[in-house]
Amino acid sequence: MIDDPQAPVGPFEPPYYVAVFTTVRTSEQSGYGETNARMEELVKQVPGYLGMDHAQTPGGLGITVGYFRDAEALAQWRTDAEHRAAQRRGRAEWYERYTLHVAKVERSTGFTRP
């Protein structure tokens, strides 16, 4: 049903951190695709970055979940200068609403069809 054999990512060995970013976008999406691709490239350079999942309901809610080994890795990503500029542009142009939940994973399980 999906070509990417890596999706979804995980589970990873707890403890680790998740950043759950849920968004509703505006009709102004100029530049969004390029910036998003750049951010996906940039986050991979953060030591302690473990992976990411993304799902997008057409015309509806988008959910991006980033996984990080520890709070330090997540802090480095949050405060990255290029990422901060993208965050500002997101609030100015691309997002109607969003919520960010930052959480420490206590337990994780995975299933793959036998």
Place this chain on the structure above:
Amino acid sequence: MIDDPQAPVGPFEPPYYVAVFTTVRTSEQSGYGETNARMEELVKQVPGYLGMDHAQTPGGLGITVGYFRDAEALAQWRTDAEHRAAQRRGRAEWYERYTLHVAKVERSTGFTRP
């Protein structure tokens, strides 16, 4: 861009729990829609249930995030008899792969376009 003014849900006052459920489905989806609707109805009856976000990339990854006030609320949902039966059927029929991450939220923020 989306009709539901409640989406995305949150932020809520930390601490609270998130269950991040990421799935790739099989081609066998008979009964999935009905069971999913029943689970959405059932989880609302769990004391301490705060809300849910869901996004689905067509033909790709699905992400459901459930929010709960505490570990007890989440445990009640996890062990609900009807929910457990649905979990078993999911592994037998509906899911190719999935990952579940259970985490305690330490920080959350929200944005709404002014």
